[in-house]
Structures are given as C-alpha cells and as structure tokens.
Amino acid sequence: MSVGRPGLGGVLGSPGRCLTLGLIACGYALLYLWLGGDIAGGGSGWQASFPAWSRLLEPRGPLQFEPVGLLMAGPLVWTFSPLNTLLSLLMGMLLGLNLLVGWRLWRLPRRCSLRGSSLGLLAVLPGLLAGGACCAPLLVIWLGVPVAGAVAGLAPLLVPVALLLLLAGLWLGLRQLAQAE
Amino acid sequence: MAVAASPPVLPEPSGSVMHDLAAFRQAVRSGGPPKDGIPSIDRPHFVAAEDAGLADEEIVIGLYLNGEARAYPQRILVWHEIVNDEVAGEALSITYCPLTGTALGFRRGDTEFGVSGRLVNSNLVMYDRATDSEWPQMLGGAIAGELAGRGLEEVRLFWTTWGAWRARYPETRVLSERTGHVRNYRHDPYGSYVPLRGYYRPDSGRLFPVMHDDSRLPPKAPVFGLRAPEGAVAITLEALSREAVIDVALGESTYTIIHDPGLETGWAYRNSEGEAIDHDALTFGATGIEGPGMAALEPVHGFEAMWFAWAAFYPDTELIGVAP
Numbered sequence: 001m002s003v004g005r006p007g008l009g010g011v012l013g014s015p016g017r018c019l020t021l022g023l024i025a026c027g028y029a030l031l032y033l034w035l036g037g038d039i040a041g042g043g044s045g046w047q048a049s050f051p052a053w054s055r056l057l058e059p060r061g062p063l064q065f066e067p068v069g070l071l072m073a074g075p076l077v078w079t080f081s082p083l084n085t086l087l088s089l090l091m092g093m094l095l096g097l098n099l100l101v102g103w104r105l106w107r108l109p110r111r112c113s114l115r116g117s118s119l120g121l122l123a124v125l126p127g128l129l130a131g132g133a134c135c136a137p138l139l140v141i142w143l144g145v146p147v148a149g150a151v152a153g154l155a156p157l158l159v160p161v162a163l164l165l166l167l168a169g170l171w172l173g174l175r176q177l178a179q180a181e
Numbered sequence: 182m183a184v185a186a187s188p189p190v191l192p193e194p195s196g197s198v199m200h201d202l203a204a205f206r207q208a209v210r211s212g213g214p215p216k217d218g219i220p221s222i223d224r225p226h227f228v229a230a231e232d233a234g235l236a237d238e239e240i241v242i243g244l245y246l247n248g249e250a251r252a253y254p255q256r257i258l259v260w261h262e263i264v265n266d267e268v269a270g271e272a273l274s275i276t277y278c279p280l281t282g283t284a285l286g287f288r289r290g291d292t293e294f295g296v297s298g299r300l301v302n303s304n305l306v307m308y309d310r311a312t313d314s315e316w317p318q319m320l321g322g323a324i325a326g327e328l329a330g331r332g333l334e335e336v337r338l339f340w341t342t343w344g345a346w347r348a349r350y351p352e353t354r355v356l357s358e359r360t361g362h363v364r365n366y367r368h369d370p371y372g373s374y375v376p377l378r379g380y381y382r383p384d385s386g387r388l389f390p391v392m393h394d395d396s397r398l399p400p401k402a403p404v405f406g407l408r409a410p411e412g413a414v415a416i417t418l419e420a421l422s423r424e425a426v427i428d429v430a431l432g433e434s435t436y437t438i439i440h441d442p443g444l445e446t447g448w449a450y451r452n453s454e455g456e457a458i459d460h461d462a463l464t465f466g467a468t469g470i471e472g473p474g475m476a477a478l479e480p481v482h483g484f485e486a487m488w489f490a491w492a493a494f495y496p497d498t499e500l501i502g503v504a505p
Contacts, residue, residue, distance in 0.1 A: 042367030052363050060218045067363040077365045140388065141371055141380060148388035152213035 007174060011100045021096040028092030029085065038067065038085075039078045047072035056082065063087060063159040087159070094166035101173035108180050186291040187311040187328060194322030194332035195482060196408025199495050200392055205301055205317065205324040208392045212280075212300040216308070219296040220362055221263035221274075227251065227354035230347055235355070237344030238375045242277055242284040243353070243444075244268060244338055245467065250350035252343065253277070255374065257356055258284075260364040262305055264356065265293040273336055276318050278305035279371050280388065281490035282381070282403060283319055286336030302493035303389045319486065319494050340485045341444040349443055350467060387489050395492035397503050405447040406491045406498070407436060407483035413495035414438075415488065420502030421447050425460040427501060428452065437478060441465050449483035 012018055033039045050069030058066040067079035140148045200208075233252070235241070240255040247269035258264070258277040266273050274294040277284045280303040287294065292311035299306040305318045314326025322332045339346070346353060358366050372379015379385070383399040398404070404415040411432030421427065422445075427438045437452040443465050456474035463472035469480075492498060 037365075037370055040365050040368045040370070042365055044367075052361075055362070059215075060220075061214055070363050070365070077368065079363050079365050148213075149210055149390050152389075153211045155211065155213040156215070 007178065008097070010177075011097065011104055011174075017100055021093065021100060024096035024099060025089055025092030028095050029088035032088040032091065033078070033084065036064070036084065036088075037079075038081060039076060041075050041077070043072040043075050043077040045072060045074075050080075062156045063163075091162060091166060094163070094170060098166060098169045098173060101170065101177060105173065105177055105180065108177075187314075188290045188292050188294075188309050189288050189334055190323075190328055191332035191334060193330065194320055195335055195410075196321070196495070197410055197412055197497075198320065198322065199413070199497055202324050202329055204392065205320070208390075209299050209301045209306060209315070209324070210389065212298055212389075214296075214298045216298050217295050218298050219260070219262050221265055221293065221295050222257075222261045222356075222360045222362075223265045223293060224361060225264050225266050226357040226359045228357045230351065230353050230355060233343070233355040235343040236375075237342060237347075239343045240374050241341060241343045241346050241355075242275065242338050243341055243346045243350070244273075244275065244286060244336070245350060246271060246273075246336065250346075250353035250467070251275075251356070252346050252350075252353050253356045254343070254366075256366050256369060257358060257360065257364075259369050259371065260366065261360065261362070262296050263294050263307065265289065274307075275338065276305065276307060278303075278318050279369075280304065280380075281319060282340075282401070282487040283484060283490065284338040284340050285318055285321065285484055286338045287321070288334040288336065300389055302391045302490055303387055304490055304494070317494075319490060335482045337480075337482055338484070339444055339446055341446060345444050349465075391489060391493035393493050393496035395489070395496070397492075397500055398488040400487065400489035402488040403485050404488050404491055404500075404502075405438065405449075405483055406486050406495070407438065407449040407481060408495055408498075409434065409436065409451070409481060413491075413498040415486075415491050415495075415498050415500050416447065417500075417502030418445075418485075426458045429499065429501070431499075436481065438483065439463070439470060441470070446485065447483055449481045450478035451481050452478055 048071050052068045055066035056068050060066050065081045065083040067081045069080045071078040071080055140151055235254060241252040242255060242258060244251045249269040251268060253264060253275055259279045262277055264275040266275055272289050274287045274289045292309050294307045294309055297306045297308045297315060301317045307316045307318055312327040314323040314328035316323050321335050323329045372381045374381055381401060383402045385401055387400050403418050405418060405421055406415040409431050411434050414429045414431060416427060416438060421440045425440045429436045435452045435455060437450045437458060438447045440447055448470055454477045456477045458474050463470050
C-alpha cells in the first residue's frame with residue numbers, strides 16, 4: 001500500500017481530507033461554543049449588532065473572552081467573541097488532525113498503537129467542560145450531577161489542558177507516523 | 182475599579198451566625214469563573230414600565246425606597262448577579278444569586294461590590310472593591326479580609342412577578358438590557374422559572390457541597406426566611422399563603438410574618454408587644470402594610486431562598502409548613 005508523503009502534508013494530501021478536517025473543525029467549534037454558552041436558544045427574528053468591540057480582548061475566564069456582538073437567527077442567539085471563535089476553530093482543527101493522523105496510522109500495513117491520537121481525543125472532554133455561562137460548566141448544570149464543586153475548581157486549567165493534550169497527541173501521532181513510514 | 186472608602190458596616194451581621202468564620206472560609210470553593218468573570222453592572226440604565234417589554238409572569242426583583250420603585254428582571258441579573266445602583270440618593274448594591282434563589286440589597290457607601298467567582302453553600306460570595314473583603318450574600322457579613330466578622334446594612338428586595346410589581350408600583354423604572362455587556366438575556370443558563378424547569382425545579386439536585394444538609398424539604402423548595410440575633414425561621418410559601426399571619430417565638434422575642442397576597446411574598450416584623458394581627462383588616466400598598474396593630478411592629482429583613490441554602494447557612498433554623 002502506498003503511504004504517500006510524510007508529516008502533515010501527507011495527512012492532508014487530498015481535497016477530501018482537507019474537507020473532512022474543515023467539517024470536524026467547524027463541528028467541534030459549534031459544539032464548543034454551544035456548551036460554552038456563546039451559542040444558545042431564546043432568539044426570535046433576525047438581528048446583528050456589535051456594540052462592544054472595546055471588549056474584544058477582555059477575558060471572562062482563562063482563554064475565554066467577552067462577546068463583542070450579538071447575532072440572532074431565528075431561535076438561535078450567538079453572543080459573538082472573535083477570540084472564542086478562533087480558539088474553538090483552532091481546537092477543532094487540532095482535533096481533526098489528531099483524527100486524521102489516527103486514521104492514517106490505523107490504515108498502515110503494520111498496525112501501530114493509537115496512543116498519540118487517543119491522547120488528542122482525550123482533549124475533547126476538558127475542552128467541552130470548560131464553558132460555563134455563570135457558575136459551573138453548562139454540561140454539569142444540564143446533567144444536574146453534583147460534581148460541579150470538583151469540576152469548577154479545575155475550570156482555569158481546562159482549556160489550556162485541552163490544547164496541550166491536542167498538541168501532544170498530534171506530535172506523538174506524527175512521530176509514530178514518521179517512524180512507521 | 183477600586184474605590185477607597187469601605188462600605189458602611191455593622192458590628193456583626195443582622196442574623197445569627199451559625200457557623201464560625203473559619204468554617205465558612207474552609208467551605209468556600211470556586212464556582213468556575215474568575216473574579217469579575219461574572220461582571221457586575223456598574224452603570225445601570227433604566228427604562229419606563231411601558232418600554233420594559235416584559236411579560237406579566239416574568240420574575241423581577243423589586244425595590245421600593247424613599248418613594249422610588251425599581252424592577253430588576255431576573256433574566257438580566259442571572260448574568261450579572263450584582264447591580265451597583267443609586268436609588269433615591271442612596272448607593273446600593275442589588276444582588277442576586279441564581280444558585281440559591283436569593284435577592285438581597287445592601288448599602289454600599291462609596292464603594293462597589295463585585296462577584297468573586299467563589300461560592301459558599303452554593304451562595305454568591307461578593308467582594309467589596311475597597312477592602313477586598315469577602316461577603317457571602319445570604320450571610321450579609323464578611324468572612325475574610327479586613328472587615329471579617331462585620332455585617333452589611335441590608336435593604337429589602339422583593340422576588341415577585343412583573344405583573345404583580347407593576348400593579349403595585351405603576352411608576353416603577355426597569356433595568357435596561359443596555360448593561361455595557363453583550364449577553365443573551367432571553368436565555369437562562371440554569372433553566373427557567375416560567376415554566377419551572379432545569380436547576381430551579383424543587384426536587385432537582387444541588388451542584389456544590391454544603392456545610393449542612395437538611396432533607397425536610399426538597400432542596401430547591403422556596404421558603405421565606407428570617408434570621409434574627411436569636412435564631413432563624415423558614416416558612417414554606419404554601420404555609421405562608423395558607424396561614425396569612427404567622428407568629429414565631431425565637432428566643433425570648435416574638436416575630437410576626439404576614440403574607441402579602443399582591444406580591445406573593447412575606448413581610449417580617451419583631452412583635453415586641455404581642456400584637457394580634459387580623460389579616461383581613463390589612464391593606465397592602467406602595468409603602469407597605471397598613472392596618473390595626475401595624476404601628477407597633479418593627480420591620481425586620483426577610484427574604485426568599487431555596488431550602489437547601491437556607492438550611493446550610495442556618496442549620497438550627499425552625500421550619501414551618503412541614504408536618505413533624
């Protein structure tokens with residue numbers, strides 16, 4: 001079986017894979033923004049206003065930023081922070097790369113362990129738990145489970161840990177791929 | 182922004198303190214957001230009642246002080262928890278904790294209060310921007326910092342519906358959504374009061390540990406509570422509505438709680454002379470309750486809370502409305 005070019009170039013070696021990466025990144029970003037409270041229900045009609053550009057860089061938590069505008073499309077409301085959106089897309093892309101690397105490793109003639117990519121996949125959880133509109137992550141509030149005390153204390157670490165896990169997973173995966181190929 | 186003068190303080194909180202300060206400090210934990218991650222509203226804007234765009238059944242937190250009435254929609258406060266306001270020449274902090282369902286007003290002097298991001302018994306821990314002391318909202322007293330052990334001067338707020346508030350105070354002004362922050366004010370991240378769902382359902386679980394657990398009522402069942410130097414009492418809203426006037430002995434003092442059918446809340450009084458109050462003879466108006474015997478009663482602070490939080494702060498509380 002041909003394994004093609006090494007490294008990221010090889011992983012993204014076709015338009016189909018680039019499209020897959022884009023879809024994973026956008027899907028994860030939407031999920032992240034929804035669980036973080038940036039996207040929620042409650043809307044009616046159409047509206048776009050950006051009254052708070054001065055808050056563009058103002059943090060509301062570690063690696064979480066104040067919205068600058070509000071976009072309403074029917075029942076959906078997006079309190080839009082450019083930095084939160086960029087961060088969610090970055091995490092989504094890293095997750096997508098982890099998945100593509102994992103898939104490529106899996107397809108190799110000599111099956112490799114998926115240690116690296118699994119590490120990247122682990123990052124999904126802290127990333128999605130990080131968002132909390134007020135106290136406690138939204139996911140915990142919705143589930144109504146009494147673990148908020150434990151999770152909330154870790155809140156400052158969740159996004160940085162997710163990013164580190166994604167990067168470490170990708171690095172390990174690419175190294176394994178290079179060795180195998 | 183830090184402001185120099187500390188808030189006006191009392192030697193101790195208005196109600197009895199049933200845990201020592203060290204135990205409170207030990208029970209404090211992070212709620213998730215950092216300090217001011219939930220931003221207080223420091224330059225509030227108001228609109229006239231007819232421009233408020235509220236439905237009659239929506240929950241508002243009402244304030245009536247020196248002839249001025251204000252309504253703070255719950256759906257705005259849930260995102261900010263504190264409004265540093267000035268009403269009728271008095272500097273006040275209007276505070277609301279969604280996790281315990283409590284709304285209390287405090288005199289703030291020349292400083293402001295902010296949201297620390299920390300909780301005790303799931304209750305908002307405020308900080309003052311002059312001394313950085315930490316004040317659990319329900320306690321109304323500082324547990325840490327320069328002012329530890331001191332109490333705040335409390336101002337009664339009313340947890341009611343927009344329709345009821347507007348009927349009592351037609352000239353009320355209403356907090357505007359122009360808060361200086363972008364938030365989705367049509368969406369409550371915890372659930373909904375109308376219809377009742379999510380975190381606010383009486384039987385739903387609490388999220389954070391508490392200092393004392395009491396299962397005589399479902400965790401989020403709303404109670405009207407009063408805490409006095411002699412002790413504390415909580416009354417279920419059903420019992421308050423049914424009995425209309427309830428006399429309670431705390432220590433050697435008698436307190437009388439009167440149901441207000443217009444606002445669906447209670448008014449609490451110290452009843453030193455043992456006046457018997459006939460609810461049918463009372464009138465409920467903008468300035469409060471009038472009628473035979475009322476002049477002899479001394480108003481004290483009472484407020485609604487979720488049962489689990491009340492019991493956690495006041496473990497020795499009496500409870501009225503539950504069969505023994």
